[in-house]
Amino acid sequence: MYGLEAISQNNGWAISIVGVFIVFTGLLSLSLIIRLFPKLIEIIEGDKKTEPSPSKELKKEIEEQKISLEIDKNIKEVVRQYRYLISWMGEPFSLPRLVDLADKRGLVRPYSTINKLIQAKVIQPDGKGLFLWHAN
Amino acid sequence: MDDILKLFADFWSNTGFALADYRYIIMIAVGLVFIYLGIAKHYEPLLLVPIGFGILMGNIPVFKGLGLAIYEDNSVLYYLYWGVKSGVYPPLIFLGIGAMTDFSTILARPALMLLGAAAQMGVFLTFLGALFLGFPPNEAASIGIIGGADGPTAIFLSAKLAPALIGPIAIAAYSYMALVPVIQPPIMRLLTSREERLIKMDEPREVKKLEKIIFPIIGFLLCCFLAPAALPLLGMLFFGNLLKECVVAERLAQTARTAVIDSVTILLGITVGASTQGDVFLTPSSIGIFVLGAVSFGIATASGLIFAKIMNLFLKIKINPLLGAAGVSAVPDSARVVQMVGQEEDPTNFLLMHAMAPNVSGVIGSAIAAGVLWSFMN
Numbered sequence: 057m058y059g060l061e062a063i064s065q066n067n068g069w070a071i072s073i074v075g076v077f078i079v080f081t082g083l084l085s086l087s088l089i090i091r092l093f094p095k096l097i098e099i100i101e102g103d104k105k106t107e108p109s110p111s112k113e114l115k116k117e118i119e120e121q122k123i124s125l126e127i128d129k130n131i132k133e134v135v136r137q138y139r140y141l142i143s144w145m146g147e148p149f150s151l152p153r154l155v156d157l158a159d160k161r162g163l164v165r166p167y168s169t170i171n172k173l174i175q176a177k178v179i180q181p182d183g184k185g186l187f188l189w190h191a192n
Numbered sequence: 193m194d195d196i197l198k199l200f201a202d203f204w205s206n207t208g209f210a211l212a213d214y215r216y217i218i219m220i221a222v223g224l225v226f227i228y229l230g231i232a233k234h235y236e237p238l239l240l241v242p243i244g245f246g247i248l249m250g251n252i253p254v255f256k257g258l259g260l261a262i263y264e265d266n267s268v269l270y271y272l273y274w275g276v277k278s279g280v281y282p283p284l285i286f287l288g289i290g291a292m293t294d295f296s297t298i299l300a301r302p303a304l305m306l307l308g309a310a311a312q313m314g315v316f317l318t319f320l321g322a323l324f325l326g327f328p329p330n331e332a333a334s335i336g337i338i339g340g341a342d343g344p345t346a347i348f349l350s351a352k353l354a355p356a357l358i359g360p361i362a363i364a365a366y367s368y369m370a371l372v373p374v375i376q377p378p379i380m381r382l383l384t385s386r387e388e389r390l391i392k393m394d395e396p397r398e399v400k401k402l403e404k405i406i407f408p409i410i411g412f413l414l415c416c417f418l419a420p421a422a423l424p425l426l427g428m429l430f431f432g433n434l435l436k437e438c439v440v441a442e443r444l445a446q447t448a449r450t451a452v453i454d455s456v457t458i459l460l461g462i463t464v465g466a467s468t469q470g471d472v473f474l475t476p477s478s479i480g481i482f483v484l485g486a487v488s489f490g491i492a493t494a495s496g497l498i499f500a501k502i503m504n505l506f507l508k509i510k511i512n513p514l515l516g517a518a519g520v521s522a523v524p525d526s527a528r529v530v531q532m533v534g535q536e537e538d539p540t541n542f543l544l545m546h547a548m549a550p551n552v553s554g555v556i557g558s559a560i561a562a563g564v565l566w567s568f569m570n
Contacts, residue, residue, distance in 0.1 A: 058326040066329045072316035075564045082418045082560045083309040083553055086411055087302035093403045100402065151539040152532060167531075167544050174540060185539065 137163055138173065139189065148186035151179075211253035215470030223247030223465065229370060236370035236525070239343065242458055243366055246465015262466045273463040276358060279351040281460045282344035283428040288453025289344075289523065289555065290408070290432025291445045297549040299403050300396030303503070304515060304546070308553025310499030311519025312561045314339030314492025318484055319565070325480060330354050333565040335481055338365045339488030340558030341372070341520035347464065348425060349562040353569050359467035360478040364485035366464075372525040373532070375486070376493050380517050380533050383497045388504075389537045391512040393546045401437070408433040415560055422563025426556065492520045496550065511546075518547040521554035 057065060141157050142149055151170065158166035173179045180190045204210055226244030230237040249269070254260040262269040275281040298305050319336030327335060330353040337349045338361060346365035350358045368375060381389075412430035416423050435445035467473075493516075500516030514534055518526045527547035534543040 059324055062326060063320055063323045066323050066332075068320050068323045068329070068332075071329075071565075071568050072320055075316050075319075075561060075568070076313060078419060078564050079312045079557050079560050080306070080309045082415050083305045083557055085418075086414055086556075087298075087305040089410055089414065090299055090302040090305075090407065093299065093406065094400075096406070097400055097402050152535055167542055171542055181539070187539070 134169060134173070135178070137161075138169075138179075142189050148182045148184070148188050151187055154187075206255045208253045211255065213253075213470070215474045216251045216253050217470075219247055219251040219468055219470040219473060222468075223251065226367075226465075235373070236366070238457060239366050239461055240370050242461025243363070243465040246462040247468050248465075249462065250466030250469045261469065262463065263469065263472065269463060269466050272459055273467060275456075275459060276347060276362075276463050276467070277351055277355055279348045279424065281456050282348035282351075283424040284456045285344040285453055285460065286425050286559075287428040287432040287448050288450075288456070290429040290434075291436045291448035292453075293429075293433060293436075293523070293552055293555075294404075294548075295407055295433060295552060296399040296404060297396060297545055298553055299399045299407060301546070301549055303507075304511070304549035305553035305556075306503065307496050307500055307516045307519040307550035308521070308555075308557040309519075310516065311492045311496035311521075311550070311554050312340060312557045313495035314488045314490075314520070315558065315561045315565075317491050318488035321487060322480075322484055325484070327477070327480070330569050331357055331477075333569055334361055335484050336488060337361075337558065337562050337565065338368065338481075338485040339492040339520075340554070340561060341365070341369050341489055341492065341522040341526070342555060342558045343369055344460075345425060345521075345558045345562045347460070349566060352566050357477070357481065359464065359469075359473050360481045361485075362464040363468055363473075364482050367482075368485055368489045369522045369525065372520075372522050373529050375489060376517050376520075376526060376529045377533050379490060379493045380497060380514055380529075383494060384501075384513050386537060388501070388513050389534060390541065391510050392538075392541055393512055393515075393543065394509065396545070404437040405434070408437065411556070415556060419560045419563035419567070421567040422559045425559040425562065429555065429559065489520065493517050493526075496520065512541075512543055514543060515547050515550055518549075518551040519554045519557070521551065521558045523551050523555060524548065526554075527551040 063069060138154075138158070141154060141161070145153060145157065155166050155170060158170070163169065170179065178190060179187050182188050223244045223246075226240045226247060229235045230240030230244060250262055256264070259265070259267045260269075261267060262273050264270060315336045318339045319332050322332035322335040323329065334346070334350040334354040334357055337346045340346065343362060343365045347358060347362050350361045354361070408430035412426060415426050432445070432448050435441045435448060496516030496519030497513055498516070499519075500511060500513035504510045504513065512534065514530045518530045520526050527544055530547035531542070531544040534541045
């Protein structure tokens with residue numbers, strides 16, 4: 057049997073509609089429960105007062121400090137590894153290519169490291185879609 | 193002299209050269225393409241290299257009755273293939289996947305889980321398509337699950353519903369998983385505008401360790417109460433993740449994400465490849481499965497993208513609709529493709545960690561879909 061008749065005969069429409077509904081229900085209910093996790097954790101961890109959340113500007117400042125501290129901490133090793141890769145690639149270089157190379161060489165978390173290097177302005181865009189190395 | 197010549201003639205008639213027909217040669221060529229794609233193009237090498245070599249092993253023409261071929265009782269390959277036919281290997285792979293997956297992205301932004309659900313539309317639409325083409329319901333369900341882009345799930349469901357189709361379904365599923373970087377980008381560009389592809393996502397919130405420990409337990413209970421037939425897959429997935437997150441069982445987690453998953457991947461790859469014996473594999477239904485698999489994968493990708501755009505109609509802070517394409521559960525390839533397509537537009541846009549959320553929820557979604565189909569077919 058072929059065609060729409062085969063679908064109807066084998067209850068295909070109903071199975072598909074119910075199947076999609078169940079998958080959505082499962083993941084939707086899971087996502088709703090996950091939304092409650094922070095509150096649940098708060099209850100589990102007791103009545104520890106949460107510190108007032110810092111303003112957006114302060115958050116940004118803290119984040120920048122964190123990044124700069126982290127960069128300072130690992131700067132020698134990160135700079136050495138990435139400078140080596142970039143000198144091998146030549147400048148200006150493509151970011152996806154750098155990520156790919158770093159990944160292939162087994163460097164830890166290349167996306168996040170390169171992101172931090174960009175935020176620390178060690179890697180800067182050349183304005184034409186490629187990037188330059190600006191470590192001093 | 194006659195005896196010597198007769199021995200030579202007998203020997204010749206038992207060699208692969210004498211027993212081969214065009215179907216074996218075609219399949220050997222397919223196996224070589226798989227090996228080439230894995231080694232030279234780096235498309236899912238951990239899967240394509242074992243499967244490709246398995247195809248070569250399965251298509252050496254052998255004399256029937258010696259107990260060599262995979263479909264002959266008591267052959268070594270027959271016993272190794274038992275893990276596929278019985279559905280034992282896929283849950284073990286899920287154990288390893290659970291032990292190596294970080295679910296913090298979905299914990300930080302649970303709304304993205306819906307993209308993983310939307311991508312499962314491909315499964316059910318292809319199920320309808322397969323019924324339309326005249327496949328019986330059990331085979332149609334097994335073909336539909338290819339749209340989930342999850343090899344172990346496709347093998348698991350086929351083993352339960354259509355054991356005769358495991359070979360073509362597994363090969364189709366893994367082929368499309370390997371071709372994610374080729375298949376998905378055109379669909380992604382077609383269904384999104386440049387402005388949409390440029391949308392940057394906010395940093396996700398920090399997820400506490402306790403949340404990560406609670407998640408696999410709650411996730412397991414909820415999903416398996418809803419779709420009990422997904423128990424073997426989701427049970428192992430969430431158990432593996434609990435081992436990883438609870439820290440105290442790190443040794444077990446380490447074994448699950450290395451020795452267990454690697455051993456099972458080798459066995460699964462080589463036996464699935466070997467099951468594509470030319471005379472059994474090259475049939476019109478295999479071609480139908482491949483065509484429907486491609487359609488299924490395309491629909492799944494498009495469904496995720498379109499659903500992300502629909503979500504944006506209601507969200508104050510828009511999400512990048514490219515994330516919808518990661519709803520298919522090819523982990524982490526489709527997330528990488530999202531990152532790649534996003535960076536083509538803006539090299540400073542990092543979507544990878546955000547794309548992991550729909551990607552891992554796609555794994556859960558496709559396992560639920562498989563469980564639902566299995567229970568409906570029984």
